[in-house]
Amino acid sequence: MDFCVQTTTQLILNEMRKKKNESAKNVIMSPLSMNLMLNMVASGSEGKTLEQFLKFLGSDGIKELNNMSSVIMSLLLASASASTSSPPATSGTQKPLMQPKPVTTFFDFNDQHLFSKKTEQQQQQQQPLFSLVNALWVDKRFQLIPSFKEITETIYKAKVENVDLYNEADHVKKAVNSWVENETKGLIKELLPQSVKLEPPLCLANALYFKGAWEDPFDASMTRDNKFHLLNGRTIQVPFMNSHNDYLCYASNDDYKVLKLRYQRVGERTDKQIQFSMYILLPHDRYGLQDMVEKFNLDTKLLAPENLNHHLRRVELSHVSIPKLKFSYDVDAKELLEKKGLTFPFSEKDADFSNMVFSPAINVYIGIMLHKSCIEVNEEGTEAAADTFAGTMFGCSAYSEPPPLHSFVADHPFVFMVVEEFSQLVLFTGAVLDLEN
Known part of the structure; x- marks a missing residue:
């Protein structure tokens, strides 16, 4: 895998x-x-x-x-x-x-x-x-x-x-x-x-x-258009899903933040029940995605769900804002x-x-x-x-527990994964670079 x-x-x-003239x-x-x-x-x-x-x-x-x-x-x-x-x-x-x-x-x-x-x-x-x-x-x-x-x-x-x-x-x-x-x-x-x-x-x-x-769905009435900052310096307006003062699994280190959003569980409530989650990895720097991904490319263990979960903590976030995709x-x-x-x-x-x-x-x-x-x-x-x-x-890299009431605003390019927690299998992974098209 x-x-x-x-x-x-x-x-x-x-x-x-890609070259600047290529999107x-x-x-x-x-x-x-x-x-x-x-x-x-x-x-x-x-x-x-x-x-x-x-x-x-x-x-x-x-x-x-x-x-x-x-x-x-x-x-x-x-x-x-x-x-x-x-x-x-x-x-x-x-x-x-x-x-x-x-x-x-x-x-x-x-x-x-x-x-x-x-x-x-x-x-x-x-x-x-x-x-x-x-x-x-x-x-x-x-x-x-x-x-x-x-x-x-x-x-x-x-x-x-x-x-x-x-x-x-x-x-x-x-x-x-x-x-x-x-x-x-x-x-x-x-x-x-x-x-x-x-x-x-x-x-x-x-x-x-x-x-x-989602285990806790976003309230559609709170969805608002807001700025998304592209890697080329431009900004565009896109719909963002929003929530406030929610307790979610979160971590932050020197380079990026990690947020885990759970989907509703499958099966009986046992130690081995199936649990799907989405991980979003957001660089602190608006233009820091390339440096972050280059680190992942050199060491894919940084992306291992087991490694990410080791550092995640359930904390109260004052504001979560994620673009619709x-x-x-x-x-x-x-x-x-x-x-x-x-x-x-x-x-x-x-x-x-x-x-x-x-x-x-x-x-x-x-x-x-x-x-x-x-x-x-x-x-x-x-x-x-x-x-x-x-x-x-x-x-013929190392994480530390964030201060209370931090926020997670994904208003610039980020990486995401959809994972099954018990088996640690990665169903999907990718990156959001441009939401204009």
């Missing part, structure tokens, strides 16, 4: 380093989605390709990768099980905010808050919805290696579909896009653009969807990973996926790897989705 988090911090730095984009990626896809394709690799996967993923072997993926699966099953306890809609076609989604054969791939404002009935209706589904489209002329097929179906709960990638590639691409749109509840509508050409022997995808209601980001993950040094899986000459598919006369490699994420944050909570696609081809 550290490698995928570091990949995101590199993306943020790339955006901030920096807000960044969001899902380290969890990326990590699961890399784990899955790594389980079909061998030789030097496998060795390189293990090096970058920080694992000793395939067994460890599969164990990590099993943890993710367990989290999803627990989340889905808890969500199904929510009451169904009672009338009309309008869905409740947190309508449960059962797990199907698709795989369908801390402290108690002392000041909760929600009733028990409201909490049941708004439990977080979290799903991560996996799928493979395999050309009918090829056969998956039995061990790889078993891993994808039992550990990753992936749907495997036989298709014709020689004669009906456009039809398959439409099917992939339709599957992604459905599994992300319409948030990601076209992962594969017209320019992408699918080729045998197979392609893989996963889709992650999260929707959570709605944006998406897509990236050529293949190009990005190659620049980070993960090259063998994408090399026609060097790739070894002999544990994935029977291909005695050809060499299989990853020709396409795309990632797209989107997020919306408003007074009620957060809705986010991500998708990672891989298509194969062939050819």
